[in-house]
Amino acid sequence: MAGKSAKRLLRALAGDAMPTPPWWLMRQAGRYLPEYRALRARAGSFIEFCLSPALAAEATLQPVRRFGMDAAILFSDILLVAQALGQPLDYTDDGPRLAPLAPESGLRALRRDGIAALAPVYETVRLARAALPAEVALIGFAGAPWTVATYMVEGGASRDYHRVKGWAYRDPGGFAALMNLLVEATVAYLAEQIVAGVDAVQLFDSWAGVLPEAEFVRWVIQPTKEIALRLKRRFPAMPIIGFPRGAGVLYERYAAESGVDALGLDTTVSLAFARDRLQTKLPVQGNLDPVALFVGGRVLEEAVATIRDALGDGAFVFNLGHGVLPQTPPENIAALSRLLAQ
Numbered sequence: 001m002a003g004k005s006a007k008r009l010l011r012a013l014a015g016d017a018m019p020t021p022p023w024w025l026m027r028q029a030g031r032y033l034p035e036y037r038a039l040r041a042r043a044g045s046f047i048e049f050c051l052s053p054a055l056a057a058e059a060t061l062q063p064v065r066r067f068g069m070d071a072a073i074l075f076s077d078i079l080l081v082a083q084a085l086g087q088p089l090d091y092t093d094d095g096p097r098l099a100p101l102a103p104e105s106g107l108r109a110l111r112r113d114g115i116a117a118l119a120p121v122y123e124t125v126r127l128a129r130a131a132l133p134a135e136v137a138l139i140g141f142a143g144a145p146w147t148v149a150t151y152m153v154e155g156g157a158s159r160d161y162h163r164v165k166g167w168a169y170r171d172p173g174g175f176a177a178l179m180n181l182l183v184e185a186t187v188a189y190l191a192e193q194i195v196a197g198v199d200a201v202q203l204f205d206s207w208a209g210v211l212p213e214a215e216f217v218r219w220v221i222q223p224t225k226e227i228a229l230r231l232k233r234r235f236p237a238m239p240i241i242g243f244p245r246g247a248g249v250l251y252e253r254y255a256a257e258s259g260v261d262a263l264g265l266d267t268t269v270s271l272a273f274a275r276d277r278l279q280t281k282l283p284v285q286g287n288l289d290p291v292a293l294f295v296g297g298r299v300l301e302e303a304v305a306t307i308r309d310a311l312g313d314g315a316f317v318f319n320l321g322h323g324v325l326p327q328t329p330p331e332n333i334a335a336l337s338r339l340l341a342q
Contacts (some may be wrong), residue, residue, distance in 0.1 A: 007136040009071045010199060013239040013262050013283055015315045021308065022070035023340050025333070026264075027323030028063040029075045031113070033330060035062050046091040047083070050076050051120040057127035064136055066330070067337050071137040071200075072128060074193065076121055078143030078204055082152050084114035100155035103167050107178055115188045122196040129197035131214050139241075140198035142189050144205035145182035145223040162211050168219060175219075183223050187230045194235050202241040202264065203227065208254075209246015209266075216250050221258050228259030241285060245322070249273075255281050256259070269322025271310035283315035290325045296332035304339045 005011055008022035017059050030036055039058055043049035050056055059075035080094050083089040086109060088099045101107065143151075151157070154162035167177040190201050208220045228240050243256050243264030255263055255278055265274055265286030274284055292303040307318070318340055324333070 005023060007070070007137045007199060008135070009139075009317060010239065011014075012315050013200060013241070013316045014281060015251050017312075017314050017316065020341055021312060021316050021318040023057035023318035023337075024069040024071040024073060025063070025320050025324050026073070027320075028067075028069060028073065028333075029059045030033055030324055031326040032324055032328040032333075033062055033066070035066075040337070045082070048076070050080060051118075051304070053127055054122040056124040057131065060124065060128040060138075061131055063333075064132065066337075067333050069136070069337075071139050072132055073139040073202070074121070074125060074128065074141060074198065074242065076124070076141070078141070078273070079151055080118060080121065081115070081131050081142065081182070081189055082148055084111075084117045085181070085185060086111040086114055087152055091205075091252040095157050096151060097156050098151060100163065101152045101178070103171060103174055107174070110181060112181065112184070115185050118189060118192070121189075122192045125193055125198055137199040138197065139200050139202055140193035141202040141204060144184045144203045144208070144220065144242075144244075145179050145186060145227075146208060146211070146219045147204060147206045148182055148186075148209045149175075149178055150210075161207070165210070165215075168215065172218075172324065179219060179223055183226050186227055189233060190227070191234060194231075194238055200239040200241060201231070202243060203260070205244045207246070208244035208250075209248065213250060213253075215256075216247070217253070220247075221254055223335075224254075232259070243285075250281060252277050262315075262317070264319065265321060269321070271307065275310050275314070279311060279314040281314070283317065284311060285317040285319045287321035290320050290328070292320050293320065293332055293336065294325045294328045296329065296335060300332060300335060301339060304336065 012022050045053055056075045060072050064072045079089055090097045150164045166316055239261045241262045242258055242260035245266045262283040263278055265284055265285055267289045269287055278284055288303055292299050
């Protein structure tokens with residue numbers, strides 16, 4: 001153990017295989033927890049909740065306190081960066097709503113120095129880090145530039161991404177200016193989280209899978225590579241987890257070219273492909289179906305066993321292939337904790 005971190009997550013991200021995998025869950029702080037719902041009721045808007053350090057730190061800590069995960073993930077939201085850059089943002093029952101960014105005038109209106117407005121997030125990191133057990137890692141995160149750009153240009157979630165993809169196809173130079181701004185903002189944002197005390201960072205590229213290969217390379221891999229290079233210059237030992245959701249076979253190219261240290265796998269990634277083509281290059285993280293966790297019982301037991309059998313002999317962090325569903329019974333996560341300890 002000499003020279004190795006006591007934090008099991010960091011050991012896995014450094015390439016260690018362990019008999020029982022470290023684990024955490026995407027959206028592990030959320031509406032499925034009654035204590036989260038009580039906390040949320042004390043906040044104003046969702047944005048106010050994210051920017052209230054005492055409340056956001058408590059949300060970060062709640063699932064670890066209840067279930068004993070090996071890592072907490074900062075409670076925040078990927079679109080705070082868009083708001084900090086000057087784009088109006090609101091949340092409704094249907095999800096985030098932004099004023100759709102116009103290709104030229106909207107870009108000119110964005111603030112290049114807006115990340116300073118996210119100081120409350122860094123205070124959340126400090127509060128959470130001080131309260132976590134020493135052996136529990138704290139993960140910071142940001143949305144990857146492509147995914148944040150999709151929300152900014154579409155004005156929210158989209159079925160076909162015709163606005164953002166149309167801009168990228170018609171005016172790649174102009175779209176690159178937005179992506180470059182998001183790279184700068186993401187580097188600055190993650191760097192401040194690291195200074196405040198996170199142990200690893202994850203880039204969520206939730207809509208990576210909507211792009212053809214050439215555009216995937218230009219708008220997913222290349223911005224991620226630039227972010228990783230800039231962060232590593234300043235923080236060479238900081239693990240960076242990339243999550244290019246929906247990338248399919250392009251996961252392999254992402255692993256080879258993006259510069260990340262570990263791969264988050266979505267639910268659709270074949271375990272044989274992950275073991276033979278990805279885990280041989282990088283530690284992998286994932287990829288239980290959130291619905292299997294929601295169903296629980298024998299379904300959960302068999303899914304967990306299958307994933308561990310496939311990936312447990314290599315560097316591996318157990319997680320979901322996407323976030324915890326709000327309808328998930330908390331007792332199913334307690335059951336998952338017991339299964340992973342065996």
